[in-house]
Amino acid sequence: MSVRDDIDPAESAGGMADVAVPGVDIDELLVADDRRARQQAFLRFGAPLIGVVGFLLVWQILVAVFDVPRFVLPAPWDILKHIAGDPGFYIRNGRVTVWEASLGFFTALVLALAAGTVMAHSPFVERASMPLAVLIQVTPIIAYAPAIVVWLGFGLKPILVITSLVCFVPFLVNSVAGFRSVDPNLLELARSVDARKRVVFWRLRVPSSLPFLFSAARIAVGLALVGAVLGEFFAGSTAGLGYAVKTAQARPIQLLDQLWGSIFVLGFIGAMATLLISALERVALHWHSSQRL
Amino acid sequence: MTSHIMDDTVNMNDGAGSVTVPRADLHVSMRGVHKVFRRRRQVVEALRSVDLDVQRGEFVSLLGPSGCGKSTLLRVIGGLVEPDGGVVEVAGQLPTIARKTKQYGLVPQTPALMPWATVERNVRFLSSLDAGRRSDAASLSDRDIDDLIDTVGLAGFRTSYPHELSGGMQQRVSLVRGFALGAPILLMDEPFAALDEITRAEMRYLLLDLWQRTGTTVVFVTHSITEAVILSDRVVVMAARPGRIAAVEPISLGRPRLPEMEDAPEFHEHVRVLRDHLQDHS
Numbered sequence: 135m136s137v138r139d140d141i142d143p144a145e146s147a148g149g150m151a152d153v154a155v156p157g158v159d160i161d162e163l164l165v166a167d168d169r170r171a172r173q174q175a176f177l178r179f180g181a182p183l184i185g186v187v188g189f190l191l192v193w194q195i196l197v198a199v200f201d202v203p204r205f206v207l208p209a210p211w212d213i214l215k216h217i218a219g220d221p222g223f224y225i226r227n228g229r230v231t232v233w234e235a236s237l238g239f240f241t242a243l244v245l246a247l248a249a250g251t252v253m254a255h256s257p258f259v260e261r262a263s264m265p266l267a268v269l270i271q272v273t274p275i276i277a278y279a280p281a282i283v284v285w286l287g288f289g290l291k292p293i294l295v296i297t298s299l300v301c302f303v304p305f306l307v308n309s310v311a312g313f314r315s316v317d318p319n320l321l322e323l324a325r326s327v328d329a330r331k332r333v334v335f336w337r338l339r340v341p342s343s344l345p346f347l348f349s350a351a352r353i354a355v356g357l358a359l360v361g362a363v364l365g366e367f368f369a370g371s372t373a374g375l376g377y378a379v380k381t382a383q384a385r386p387i388q389l390l391d392q393l394w395g396s397i398f399v400l401g402f403i404g405a406m407a408t409l410l411i412s413a414l415e416r417v418a419l420h421w422h423s424s425q426r427l
Numbered sequence: 428m429t430s431h432i433m434d435d436t437v438n439m440n441d442g443a444g445s446v447t448v449p450r451a452d453l454h455v456s457m458r459g460v461h462k463v464f465r466r467r468r469q470v471v472e473a474l475r476s477v478d479l480d481v482q483r484g485e486f487v488s489l490l491g492p493s494g495c496g497k498s499t500l501l502r503v504i505g506g507l508v509e510p511d512g513g514v515v516e517v518a519g520q521l522p523t524i525a526r527k528t529k530q531y532g533l534v535p536q537t538p539a540l541m542p543w544a545t546v547e548r549n550v551r552f553l554s555s556l557d558a559g560r561r562s563d564a565a566s567l568s569d570r571d572i573d574d575l576i577d578t579v580g581l582a583g584f585r586t587s588y589p590h591e592l593s594g595g596m597q598q599r600v601s602l603v604r605g606f607a608l609g610a611p612i613l614l615m616d617e618p619f620a621a622l623d624e625i626t627r628a629e630m631r632y633l634l635l636d637l638w639q640r641t642g643t644t645v646v647f648v649t650h651s652i653t654e655a656v657i658l659s660d661r662v663v664v665m666a667a668r669p670g671r672i673a674a675v676e677p678i679s680l681g682r683p684r685l686p687e688m689e690d691a692p693e694f695h696e697h698v699r700v701l702r703d704h705l706q707d708h709s
Binding site for chain 2: 317319324325326327328329337341420421422423
């Protein structure tokens with residue numbers, strides 16, 4: 135360690151450190167900081183990648199070691215090769231499912247925000263409608279999906295309803311909680327100048343609810359895909375990844391690759407949507423404690 | 428001693444009830460104010476027959492232990508808590524009316540900033556709410572608000588977000604926000620309680636500086652005796668169970684107040700008297 139008390143801080147500007155502290159090697163500390171930053175970056179981006187690739191690798195090895203027949207459980211590399219062999223099929227069907235899921239996702243978001251707004255303003259409406267929201271959530275969607283199809287007939291309509299229903303409750307519960315999460319001191323400040331309810335809602339309640347809505351969106355992304363695939367199972371669809379899964383299940387020996395290919399593409403779509411939400415969150419919630427590491 | 432008050436001939440109201448001041452200079456007037464809090468059929472007397480007058484441009488502190496009703500008293504003045512009995516007038520109006528015409532600049536105990544808004548937008552929060560509505564308080568011009576931001580040393584932090592600021596800096600933003608409305612009366616609820624001692628001392632003189640520039644009336648809640656003495660024209664000592672005014676002590680230190688005054692015998696005498704009042708009524 136070099137002692138730098140003989141160096142004038144202004145003169146040492148050419149080195150890494152602008153500040154000289156007797157008995158402390160600042161350059162060394164800065165190098166250590168860089169090393170720590172690299173470790174952090176690895177933890178954030180490298181570790182998740184290793185987790186996924188490692189899982190696929192173990193799967194690949196186990197299939198090879200135990201010589202699992204292809205029609206029981208294919209190896210991941212074969213599934214990826216199969217997808218790469220017919221990308222058009224997956225793009226075509228993936229687009230249908232993504233369209234249905236996003237439509238349901240955004241319908242649920244808009245409806246839940248409207249309902250949440252009313253509920254945040256009226257304790258009676260909130261108390262009266264919460265049991266219904268809980269019922270929607272706890273009743274297995276797979277049980278009442280066929281009923282919706284019987285009611286609305288085949289096509290996009292029942293799929294949209296099923297998808298919106300499963301996404302609705304997380305958005306609703308979180309928007310109500312979010313509208314309520316305003317700092318009470320800020321509310322009192324608004325009251326001290328007699329601000330109107332509508333102004334308080336837009337200026338304080340809506341921004342306060344954003345972190346809650348993003349949490350809901352992360353949950354709803356997965357649920358929207360569940361809803362879309364489930365809808366395709368029951369609503370007589372002739373396209374979509376749910377349809378691809380259903381047809382493959384009917385002829386598993388011939389179409390097992392298609393079954394697994396659809397599962398992989400669905401997982402990929404969900405992961406990409408989650409990444410997109412994370413990116414949006416990083417921009418919209420840069421001020422929130424959840425975005426600081 | 429109160430050079431910022433234009434009319435020096437006014438007699439200061441030196442305690443329980445002797446009112447000899449012309450109405451025009453009376454900013455806040457309270458007569459026989461009662462407030463009772465009820466929780467699960469338990470009744471707590473937060474305020475019992477409180478009489479208090481505050482002059483225009485005066486700096487009055489409400490000093491007392493926790494639970495003596497000083498925050499409640501502040502909120503009654505601000506029209507945020509409705510009294511159960513008695514009469515309150517702020518500039519001759521009911522507090523709820525004064526609230527509608529933006530007569531109050533509130534500085535709460537925590538900075539209570541909008542985390543999603545920059546310093547600049549936080550400072551303008553109160554004045555930007557319902558910008559189109561009638562308001563007796565002329566909101567400060569953008570230039571004046573910028574001047575205030577500079578005065579409290581936040582010039583380089585206009586576009587910063589609250590989480591990028593220290594606790595002391597956040598409280599400065601809250602202070603400027605209170606002043607930026609241009610309201611004639613400032614209500615401060617232990618605004619420095621959460622700060623460290625060094626920052627607190629600094630903030631007191633900053634507040635006095637802003638107060639002297641703007642000539643607002645200040646009602647300041649605190650549980651620090653020294654803080655009350657160095658800031659105030661008068662200190663209202665409150666006692667608990669029931670919450671009531673125990674004594675009113677005029678502070679004879681000159682203006683402007685300087686840090687050196689905290690070493691003066693006069694200062695220590697005021698502190699001693701106030702401490703005695705607090706002990707007598709605990």
